[in-house]
Amino acid sequence: MRKLPFQLGIHPINWVGEDVREHGADTTYEQILDEIRLLGLTGTEMGRKYPQDPALLKEELSKRGIQLVSQWKSVLFSDPSYRETELEAYRKHAAFLQSMGSTVISTCEVGGSLHFDPRRTPHEKVIIPLDEEGWRSLAEGLNAAGAIAREHGLKLTYHHHGGTAIERPEEIDRLMDVTDPALVYLLFDSGHAYYGGADPLTVLRKHYDRVAYVHLKDIRQDVLDRARANGADFVTCIREGVFTVPGDGCLDFGPILNELIERGYSGWAMLEGEQDPALHPAYDYAKQSLAYMDSIVRGNGGETE
Numbered sequence: 001m002r003k004l005p006f007q008l009g010i011h012p013i014n015w016v017g018e019d020v021r022e023h024g025a026d027t028t029y030e031q032i033l034d035e036i037r038l039l040g041l042t043g044t045e046m047g048r049k050y051p052q053d054p055a056l057l058k059e060e061l062s063k064r065g066i067q068l069v070s071q072w073k074s075v076l077f078s079d080p081s082y083r084e085t086e087l088e089a090y091r092k093h094a095a096f097l098q099s100m101g102s103t104v105i106s107t108c109e110v111g112g113s114l115h116f117d118p119r120r121t122p123h124e125k126v127i128i129p130l131d132e133e134g135w136r137s138l139a140e141g142l143n144a145a146g147a148i149a150r151e152h153g154l155k156l157t158y159h160h161h162g163g164t165a166i167e168r169p170e171e172i173d174r175l176m177d178v179t180d181p182a183l184v185y186l187l188f189d190s191g192h193a194y195y196g197g198a199d200p201l202t203v204l205r206k207h208y209d210r211v212a213y214v215h216l217k218d219i220r221q222d223v224l225d226r227a228r229a230n231g232a233d234f235v236t237c238i239r240e241g242v243f244t245v246p247g248d249g250c251l252d253f254g255p256i257l258n259e260l261i262e263r264g265y266s267g268w269a270m271l272e273g274e275q276d277p278a279l280h281p282a283y284d285y286a287k288q289s290l291a292y293m294d295s296i297v298r299g300n301g302g303e304t305e
Contacts, residue, residue: 004257004297005264009043009069010036010271011215014245014282016049017274018072019115020238024049024277029060035283037064039290043268045106046071054099068100069268070157070213076118077141078111078134078165090145098152103268104213105149106187107156109138112165114233125233130165139178146183157187157213162195163234169198176207186210190256191217191243191272195224201255214260214269216293218249238274245273245285247292254296261297 015032017023029049036044044066051057061068073093076082090105097105110116112128120128130138146156158179160172172193176186188211193200204211223242232240246253260269273285 005261005266006214007043007266007268008041008271009045009067009268010039010041010286011045012047012049013045013272013274014286015277016047017238017276018048019235019274020276023275024282027277032282033060033064033066035286036066039283039286041066041271043067043069043270045069045270054096058100068097068102069270070102070104070106071097072106072108072159074108074110074116075141075145076109076111077145078109078130078138079119080133080137083137083141083144086141087144087148091148094148094152094154097154102154104155104157104185104187106159106213107142107145108159108161108164109142109166110164111138114163115235116164125231127163127165127167134165135174135178138175142184143180146180146185150183155185155212156183157185159187159189159215160192160196161189162192162237167192167196169193169196169203171196172198172203172207176210181210184210185212187213187215189215189217189272190246190251190253191215191219191274194219194251195237195242200251201259204256204259208259208263211265212267214265214267215272216246216253216256216269217272217274218244218246218251218253220244220248221250239276241275241279243272243274244280245271245289247289248273248285253293257293257297 012032015024015027075086149156160166166175186207190200193203223240227237
C-alpha cells in the first residue's frame with residue numbers, strides 16, 4: 001500500500017456485525033486481530049468480540065502492534081431529562097479510551113432513531129425528526145460531552161448515521177452549525193453520507209475543517225435501490241448487503257482519497273464493509289479493497305511500502 005498522510009486502520013465490523021448480531025457470531029477476536037495484522041494495518045475500533053478486560057485488551061492489541069483508535073458511544077442528549085446520566089456515562093467512556101491511548105470518540109445521537117432509541121418500541125417504521133427543543137438540547141449536550149472528551153485528551157467526533165435523526169446532508173449541516181467547532185468534530189463516513197442522500201465528496205469538502213476521523217465505506221447501488229423501493233429500514237438494508245468495502249460498490253473513492261491527501265489529513269481512517277462475512281469474507285474483501293485504494297492514489301507522491 002502506498003504511504004498516505006493519514007493513518008489507515010480497519011473496523012472489526014467487517015468480521016462481526018454490531019447492528020446485525022448474527023453476522024460473524026462465531027468469529028473470535030483472535031481471528032480478527034490476527035487478520036488485521038496480516039493486512040498490515042495498525043488501527044482498530046472497539047468491537048463486541050474484543051476482550052472487555054482493559055488489561056487483556058491492551059495485551060492482545062500490543063503484541064500485534066495494533067492501536068485502539070476509538071469506540072462507538074450512543075448518546076441521548078436531545079431529551080434534557082437524560083443529560084446528566086448520559087454525561088456521566090460519557091465521562092467513563094472517555095476515561096476508558098484515554099487509558100487505551102485512543103484519540104477520538106465516535107459519538108451518535110439516538111433520539112428519534114428507529115433501532116437505537118431506548119424510548120421507542122420495536123418494529124417502528126419512521127425516524128422521528130428533532131424539534132427545535134431537541135436540536136437545542138442536543139447541541140448543549142454534545143458541547144458538554146466535547147468538553148469532557150477534551151479533558152481526556154480526546155476529540156468528540158460526531159458520526160452521522162443511517163436510521164438516525166442526523167442522517168441527511170441538511171441535518172449534518174445543521175449539527176455543524178449549532179455545535180461548538182472547538183468541542184464537536186465530524187466523523188466523515190462515506191457510506192453513511194451516500195445512504196443519507198448526500199454526495200460524500202461534497203460533505204467532505206464542506207465540513208473538512210471539522211473532520212477529525214474518517215470511515216471509508218462503499219454502497220451497493222442495486223441493493224439500496226431495491227431496499228428503498230420496498231421501504232426497508234436501516235437494519236434490513238444491512239442484512240441485504242447495502243454496505244461493502246471501498247472498490248466493491250458504486251462510490252468513486254479516487255476524489256475522496258485525493259481530497260484527504262491533498263489537504264494533508266493526518267488522522268485515522270477506518271476501512272469498513274458492514275456485511276455478512278459468511279458471504280463476503282472480511283480478510284479477502286479488505287485485501288482487495290487495499291489493492292483498489294493503492295491503485296487510485298498512485299501519482300500522489302510517497303513511496304510504496
